[in-house]
Amino acid sequence: MRIAISGAGIAGATLAYWLLRAGHEPLMIERAPALRTGGYLMDFWGVGYAVAERMGVLPAVRQAGYQVGEVRFLADDGRKVGGFAVDALRDLIGGRMTSVARGDLAAAIYRSIDGRVETIFGEEICAIHEHGDGVQIVLESGEKRDVDIVVGADGLHSRVRKLIFGSEDRFEKDLGYRFAVFEAAGYETRDENVYVIHAAASRQIARFALRDGRTLFLLVFRRELLDGAEPIGPAETRALLKTIFGDAGWESRRILAAMESADDLYYDRVSQIRMPCWHCGRVALIGDAGMAVSFLAGEGAGLAMTEAYVLAGEISRASGDYAKAFAAYDARLRPFIEGKQQTAANFASTFVPQTEFGIWLRNQATKLMALPGAANLMLGKSLSDDFALRDEA
Numbered sequence: 001m002r003i004a005i006s007g008a009g010i011a012g013a014t015l016a017y018w019l020l021r022a023g024h025e026p027l028m029i030e031r032a033p034a035l036r037t038g039g040y041l042m043d044f045w046g047v048g049y050a051v052a053e054r055m056g057v058l059p060a061v062r063q064a065g066y067q068v069g070e071v072r073f074l075a076d077d078g079r080k081v082g083g084f085a086v087d088a089l090r091d092l093i094g095g096r097m098t099s100v101a102r103g104d105l106a107a108a109i110y111r112s113i114d115g116r117v118e119t120i121f122g123e124e125i126c127a128i129h130e131h132g133d134g135v136q137i138v139l140e141s142g143e144k145r146d147v148d149i150v151v152g153a154d155g156l157h158s159r160v161r162k163l164i165f166g167s168e169d170r171f172e173k174d175l176g177y178r179f180a181v182f183e184a185a186g187y188e189t190r191d192e193n194v195y196v197i198h199a200a201a202s203r204q205i206a207r208f209a210l211r212d213g214r215t216l217f218l219l220v221f222r223r224e225l226l227d228g229a230e231p232i233g234p235a236e237t238r239a240l241l242k243t244i245f246g247d248a249g250w251e252s253r254r255i256l257a258a259m260e261s262a263d264d265l266y267y268d269r270v271s272q273i274r275m276p277c278w279h280c281g282r283v284a285l286i287g288d289a290g291m292a293v294s295f296l297a298g299e300g301a302g303l304a305m306t307e308a309y310v311l312a313g314e315i316s317r318a319s320g321d322y323a324k325a326f327a328a329y330d331a332r333l334r335p336f337i338e339g340k341q342q343t344a345a346n347f348a349s350t351f352v353p354q355t356e357f358g359i360w361l362r363n364q365a366t367k368l369m370a371l372p373g374a375a376n377l378m379l380g381k382s383l384s385d386d387f388a389l390r391d392e393a
């Protein structure tokens with residue numbers, strides 16, 4: 001089959017890999033002008049880790065990644081007030097975990113198919129016309145391509161979803177937070193392999209020291225602090241973050257100063273995509289485009305790879321019957337994904353505490369992780385993936 005994939009990210013490139021292996025002809029259309037590395041850091045583990053292993057990309061992913069040793073919570077004056085050794089978690093999943101930048105994971109996957117799959121960079125699908133025996137896609141440039149099916153793997157704000165299923169607000173579940181991420185070079189304070197966090201009421205700042213003298217920052221705040229409309233463009237975003245985090249204590253002023261010169265400031269809502277059906281006619285969705293779990297799940301990337309793997313397997317198994325393949329894909333994954341979404345949504349209420357007392361309570365809870373058996377009791381269930389991978393291809 002000829003399969004157009006919108007988005008050459010984590011889900012899209014994984015799908016292309018498995019389709020190619022099964023003898024299909026994938027075509028990727030990627031909005032970015034070129035493959036990008038770097039980006040925010042993600043924990044990578046679980047069922048997606050096993051998919052990466054089956055693809056042979058795990059060594060490259062681990063090499064690009066970081067083995068975070070500790071999550072450390074700091075008070076205003078820099079005193080350690082909570083946290084845990086990450087080994088407590090890693091041990092629960094047999095060491096099968098790394099932390100890797102989003103772009104580096106996507107690039108490692110893409111490199112495994114580079115030169116073997118046609119990829120059109122700097123382009124977007126702007127129309128999808130389904131007819132009796134196929135689909136015609138129209139690109140922004142006006143170029144037209146005929147394919148058998150289309151898969152939207154174009155992320156949280158998917159254009160394919162918008163074209164076929166309707167506007168984002170019909171499917172988005174806002175979990176009540178806004179976040180900003182950016183990188184800076186030369187930030188003086190570095191704590192190698194420690195994920196450092198400072199919380200103030202309804203706000204949280206994290207930093208992580210990257211290679212080459214760079215530091216990654218993640219700022220999260222509760223939606224209530226918005227006090228008006230969402231910022232439009234980098235200037236408004238910077239102004240908003242300065243208002244919200246200016247009095248957050250600790251290193252907040254230095255971090256806001258570092259933000260001034262960052263050229264990769266990314267701001268968004270923390271939200272999920274919940275859809276009653278992940279396919280319509282000859283079009284299906286994978287990854288964040290159809291079922292984003294949000295970063296509160298800490299597993300969206302691995303799940304995106306799993307969804308791609310399962311869809312590729314069902315397409316091959318159905319021998320050309322795309323409707324059967326899409327239905328089987330939806331049925332197999334739905335209970336698992338909806339369970340992940342619910343767990344992440346439940347976590348949202350306590351993710352960033354609203355009061356100083358709430359922060360103190362959270363800090364105490366993180367210290368308990370050091371007790372024997374506590375990590376398993378607190379997180380064991382959410383770290384176990386109740387989904388069995390078949391040999392899909």
Ligand SMILES: Cc1cc2nc3c(=O)[nH]c(=O)nc-3n(C[C@H](O)[C@H](O)[C@H](O)COP(=O)(O)OP(=O)(O)OC[C@H]3O[C@@H](n4cnc5c(N)ncnc54)[C@H](O)[C@@H]3O)c2cc1C
Nearest residue numbers: 007009010011031042043154155287288295298299300301
């Ligand atoms: C701050 C943050 C922290 C996170 N932490 C974790 C974590 O710890 N662990 C984890 O597993 N997950 C984490 N996630 C979630 C994870 O990033 C996503 O679930 C994952 O990237 C989804 O992969 P995807 O391929 O579906 O989408 P994306 O990674 O968003 O890729 C989409 C691709 O489509 C392209 N694209 C977009 N629009 C178009 C278009 N119109 N046409 C063509 N191409 C297009 C994009 O350029 C991109 O290449 C985090 C997310 C954020 C924001």
